[in-house]
Each structure stands twice: as structure tokens, then as C-alpha cells.
Amino acid sequence: MSSNIDGKDSVLAARATGTTWRDSLLRYYSLAKPGVLYGNVLTAAAGFLFASPGRIDWFLFLAVCLGTTLVIGSACVLNNVLDRDIDTLMARTRKRATVTGGIGARNAVIYSAALGVGGMAILVAWTNVLVVAVGVAGFLAYVVLYGMFSKRMSIHGTLVGSVSGAAPILGGYVGASNAIDARALIAFLMLFFWQLPAFYSISIYRREEYARANVPVVSVVRGVANTKVQILVYTGVFVFVSLLPQVFGSTGWVYTAVMGALGAGWLVLAASGLKYDDDEKWARRMFRYALVMMCAISLMLAIGPRLP
Template identity: 80%
Template sequence: MPPAAVIDPTLDGKDSALAARATGSSWRATLLRYYSLAKPRVLYGNVLTAAAGFLFASPKNVHWLLFLAVCLGTTFVIGSACVLNNVLDRDIDTLMARTQKRATVTGGVGARNAVIYSAVLGLSGMAILVAWTNALVVVVGLGGFLAYVVLYGMLSKRMSIHGTLVGSISGAAPILGGYLGATNSFDAGAVIAFLMLFFWQLPAFYSIAIYRKAEYARAGVPVISVVRSIANTKVQILLYTAAFVTTSLLPQPFGYTGWVYTASMAVLGVGWLVMAIRGLNASDDDSWARLMFRYALVMMCAISLLLAIGPRVP
């Protein structure tokens, strides 16, 4: 499953900084450059949601070997997508401050070697998923990879304001894959888990689109804040935040969690919703947008924790 596209724009800058520190020709520096290409912070965040999806779908007994196979295969597939994305985005990355130090931009890792590295990761990940999980996980993994690399990275990201929606589909694939890995069936829980991550990504990414607006405009990436306006972006953030909060409260009515989950998500969700409402009249758009994104990261951790423990507590 590919990475959540909306985590990528900011956390990826930290992974680029990691690549910048990996100078020299020693084996350690070389390993760090290749490691940075997999966008580790993005990678681990997405694997966390895959693990949460699996545990959410395993309220009683956890099949730990299957859990390990799902997480390991997902890690390799996501890493492969991240590496290939680095290769494809070299022209854009040279124009954006947060990505100018990527190893694929500086020449620390050549494009050919990066593609080989991506292929090894991807094939290894898919082999694990094929051998030890089920057909649904394999389909989600392959479909999510193609959606992120081709439909998002190669096409919609560069051509349409709706690229974020496409990226959000691929970004919700890890939690769906984790859920299906445990159940081997597509049910209401799978839909809820997928929609939660799908809706979560849009307020997060649109917040980044506000405070990174100048960089995206310079790189020619048609994000919503550049094409339509910051005011319109704020309205979309509010609408998708409301959609997320609503979806996040569905597990209990469908019988998947108890009141501990619902009360916790309600408090956190209302807090995010209030913040989104206040943003409509914010005087400092950049500061508000950065705060919204930081809260989004808190929400992602909360989603992962509460979905994992929700079926196990009252």
C-alpha cells in the first residue's frame, strides 16, 4: 500500500534533511541515502495505520504471524512507491525548498539505481503479501501502489486540482489492507476504516497547501490554494473535517467499538472541527494552517491507537 499522500509534503522535508546529512562515500552514508529515499517518517506513519486496521479487525485473537506479514509486506510496498515517487518528482523537487536536498535531486543516488531499489522493495513486498496474506490484501496493495505512483504522482498531481482526492484514495489503502488482512472480507468495518483515513487526509493536505502555497505555485503544482484561493481552501477544510468527525464516530453504532473509543474520538474530533471553524476568520492563515496540520498528526496517532484498542475496551 502506498503512502498517505498528504503526510508527504511536510514530513518528507525531514527525510530530505536526512539525505542531506548522508554525505560522503562510506557505506554508512550510502545506506542513509537509500534509507532516506523510502521517506521513513512517511513510511512508518502509514505502516502504523495498517497495523491499526489489522488490530481493529481482530477484536479477540490476533494472528501475530499474519499481522507481521501484513506489516512487513506493506512496509516494502510503501517504501517502493516512495522511492519511485522521488525519481518521478525530480523536476518539481528542484524548485521546492523542502525537497531540494533529496538524494535523487543532488545526485547522491542515480535515477537508475533508485528505480532498481524501488523494484526490489516492491517485488519483495508483493511476494510477502502473496505468500502469507490473502488476495484482497494483494489487490489493495497493487491497486494502491498504482494509484499513488501513476494516477497521483504521474498524472493528477501535475494536471488537476483534484490530485489530492486521488492521493487520498491511495493514502487510505494501508488501513484498508490491514483490515482485510485480518478478516479476508470486505464489510462495513472496512468501509469505515477506509473513509476515516480518506477524509482525514484532505484537511491535512489542504492545510499544507495554504502555508506552502508559494512553493507549489513556483513548481507549477495545481493545488487548491493556488488554483482557487485560500478562502475556498478553508471552506473545503471545514467540510472534510466535518466528514471525518462524522465517519470517525460510526464504529460504535455498527458494533465494532465501545464508549471509550467514541468519547475519545468525539472530544478530539470536536476540537479539530472548532479549529477549522476558527480558521474561516483567521488573521494569520499560515500560522493557523500549520496548527491544523499539527493537529492532523495528533489525530492520525489517535486514530491508530483508538482503533487498535477500541474493540478491546468498554
Template identity: 65%
Template sequence: MTSHGPTPAFHPGSDGTDGALASRAEGTSLRDRFTRYYSLTKPGVLYGNVLTAAAGFWLAARGNFDWFLFIALILGTTLVIASACVLNNVLDRDIDTKMERTKKRVTVTGGIGVRNAVIFSILLFVIGMGILIAWTNPLVVYVGLGGFLVYVVFYGMLSKRLSIHGTLVGSISGAAPVLAGYVGVTGAFDASAILVFLMLFLWQMPEFYSIAIYRRDEYARAGIPVISVVNGIKNTKTQILIYTILFVISTLLLPIFGDVGIVYTVVMGALGLYWIWIGIVGLRATDDDAWAHRMFRFSLVIILALSLMLAIGPITP
């Protein structure tokens, strides 16, 4: 760890006294315990990734839908992603204590002890991978395992803390679900599989870089070398615009392969041009935080629209 990395901090549950506090906290009602364990899975991140996995599946299915395979893939993928999120919460306790939006996570407050969180993560992983191994295909298993390792090890444990390029590494794992969904149907990599992976990879860059602008002070306080902290906001805005343009181009390449038609092209083209326009406006914006919030909010519109259009694109004109 470099000198600018986060400094290990004291965490509830790190000795006998706080371990007892964590145990008492976990001894409350069943509903409260469920809520705490559920929060460990980072539901916002979890369901966003599951949505793209479903979109990849629907795109590859092209109307020939296998519901059993779909349910198995979505359930297994959900559990594996949830496992990674839980483990990431455990690993990020030192960072989370220093950031406003994360300091109330149960792994920080002692609502769930580290040992129980790790056991929960292992159970989710074993069950999820078991489902993928039993009822999907080897490519899905490899993509799921690869995404898990990249997110937990190469992103969470290493690049996020050590390098400005952590976002690039994290975006690989973030693009894995849509790829898993696609190859779950085809059982093979093809040009469209690579393209949907690229779309999700590129989308995450302006999305996270926008967050890095309006949460710049929090990342700086936690010692996380995000681009806005290391290179400044002006450079971050330029990178956001570049990646937004590349994302839009990638979405408009899909019709070339005959997977989608004019409806997809018009919708994604119009939304993409508007997102680029927001990025251009940002270069001259004086209220950086307000603009970054706007850019981030529209990134959510974009990913919802993309997921929908990937799903219905093959069956619409």
C-alpha cells in the first residue's frame, strides 16, 4: 500500500468487547437481522448488475426464451454478485469509516460482525456458483468467477486503493453480468458478446467519474486516489466526455450485426446525443457538483434505457 492509501482504522468487532457488541446487535429481531444482512449485499449495485445480466440474456435469446435457464442464470448471478458485495463491505471498513455515505454500514457500526459477514459471503458464493455450474454452461461459470475475482481482489483489494486506474479495473467486473447473460444463451463468444461487454465497460466510466467529482472531498479524506483527487476536476470532465462519446459509438455499432433494428437505434442514438451534450456543457459549467449530479442521474436513465432496448431490440423493427 502506498503512502496515499487509506490508513487502517479501528473497527467494531475487532476485539472481544466490540465482538460482544456485534453479537448483541445481531441478536435482535429476525426482521432486523434480515434487513442488516440484506444491506450488506449493496442492493442498488446488485440489482443494477442483475438488470444488465437479464438484458444480455434477452438480447441473445432473440425471442426464443428458455425460462428455466433464465431463472437459473439470474438467481446464480445474483448470489455471486451479492457475495462479492458482502466481501467488499468487509474489506472496505477502513475506507467506509471516513466517507459520509458509507459510515453507517453495518460492517462499520458493528451491526454484523466480520466473521458472520464472511460466512454469509461464502454461503452466497457457494450456492450461486453451484446453481451456475449445475444449470448454465461453463462460459457463464468462468465469466462469473472472473467477475468475482476482479471485483474483490484486483479492484477492491488492490487497484482501488493504489491507483487512479482503479475505475478501469472495476469496470471490467461491472461489465461481466451482461456478458454472462449473453453467453448463457449462446454458449460462445461472438462479436455481439464483446460489444455488449464494451458498452457496459464504457458506461461505467462517466457514471463513476461523475460521482468522483461531487464526492471528491470524501475520497480525498479516505485516501482513495480517484481521478478527481489526483488529476483535478477539469481533467475528470474531459475524461467523462471522451468516455461518453465512446459509449454512444459502441451502442450504435450493435445494429450493424443485425441484432437490433431501427427502434433501438433511434432511442439509443437520441439519448446518447443528449448525454454527450450534457458532457459538453460540463466543460463550461461553474457549479461542478450540480453538473456532476446531473451527469450521474442521466447515466441511470441511459443504463435503464439500454437494458430495455437490448431486451426488446431483437423483437422490434
């Protein structure tokens, strides 16, 4: 999952230009895209707790979260290596250590492999086959299908990236339940559809950068007006999916009331974009609201089954 949270990671990378051991650690830390990493792990934890309405196996919870963290970190590091040519052309990424030379490509690949092997070892040793399968699939979807191909070649790259971005919540869910059922599908689709208005909004206010880097995002290929319509449609689909847990008996009215109110607010904001003149300002507001929604999703899925 790639987002404007990367901007915070770029700041970390920019500060990590010294030669002390602390500077080196900071460079490697920033290379794992901590903003993206923590957001994904938050949803993995939410998925686990959503699937554990009764007793929580805390050891299993820690194993799922730690293993997932390392695997996602591995994918993020490898993605940085693959994106060096693009990152040099974008203001928010040109300070990354793989671009400035703070970390060489060889060392970055070794670092990625160490994270990936460590994460998969934890998942294999202490979780279940479904978690391992989701972890492998999510890694390949992000690094290969998204990073190597669709991001550079297709307007539908965000759709492919959204599959990998929704993998952590599915991994968390199957980690607790050891099953793929309707609730697992709802959780996956919720995060999948959340990403589309979020990242299409980024594509609007970063449109010039994507165009300069020759990345065929929807706002560059089809224009801002078309992107706004798609944002509205996908926001509506997200709101619909986010209200399904109570229909399937997974949560109560508190969850539905909170998510319904927040979803309605996001939908109104999305609709206002059709007539809003300052596209960049509106898109930034949409993305900030998306971050609020991600936190709400994670919190309400975690506690929703335990509330009226």
C-alpha cells in the first residue's frame, strides 16, 4: 500500500544523512515506509480482534502482528529499490535513502530479504496456513503485480495496489479464525474500497508529479473531473460495505451508528468535490478524512463485536 503517508517517511530519510550508527538505523527505518507500515499493521490487528469476539489469544495476536509487520516492511523496502527511477522525479520521494545513495540497492535488497524471511518464519511457526498464504499473496501483489507492472503500465494500478493494501486485515482475520467466511470478505472489501477514494484523492493533488514521472494514474490519464466522479462512486460503495457487519450479526447498533455517521460525512465531502473549484484543496481534505476513516474502521471492527 502506497500513500501520501510516504511523505513522512521521506522526511525521516532526509534527516538521516549522517554517518553515525543512529543515522544508519534511521535510514533503514525510513526505508520500510513506517507510515504505510503502521497503517497496515493497525488494520491487521483490527481484523484479528474482529474475528475474536470472545476470548483473545494474545500470543497468536502478537505473532500475527509481528510477522505481518516484517513481511510488509520487506515489501516496502523492495518497492523502494524498484521505484528508484520514479522516486527521483517526485518531490515527496526524492529524499529516500535508495535515491540519495544513503543505502545502496544491494544492501536494501538484503535488508528486505532479512525482514521477509524473519516475518514469514514467525507466521509459519506460530500462525496458520491461511495467514501464510495471505502474507505471500499480499507481498507478491504489492511488489510484483503493483510495483513492477500495473503501477507503471496501467491506469488500473491503484486497483491492484488496493488488493495488497487490503491483505493485512484479511491476514489478521484468518489468523484468529483460521477460516475465510463472509465476515472475512466484508473486512477485505471494506479496506479495498477505502483505498480507492483515498488514493485517487492523492492522484489529484500530486497529479503534476505523477505526470512528470510518467505514472499513469487516473487523474493524469482521464482527468480530474472523471477522477472526482470515481471517488464519489467508490466512497458510496465503501459506505455500503462498511454497514454490512451488523447485517451478518457481527456487530451491534453502536458500530453501525458510528460508521454510518462518519461514512455519511465522507460521502457528503466526496459529492461536494463535483462543484468545488480548488481541486487540490478538496482532494487533500478527502485524503485527511480517509485517514480518519481508516482509524475508525480499525477501532470499530476491533470493539464493535463487544458493544451493543
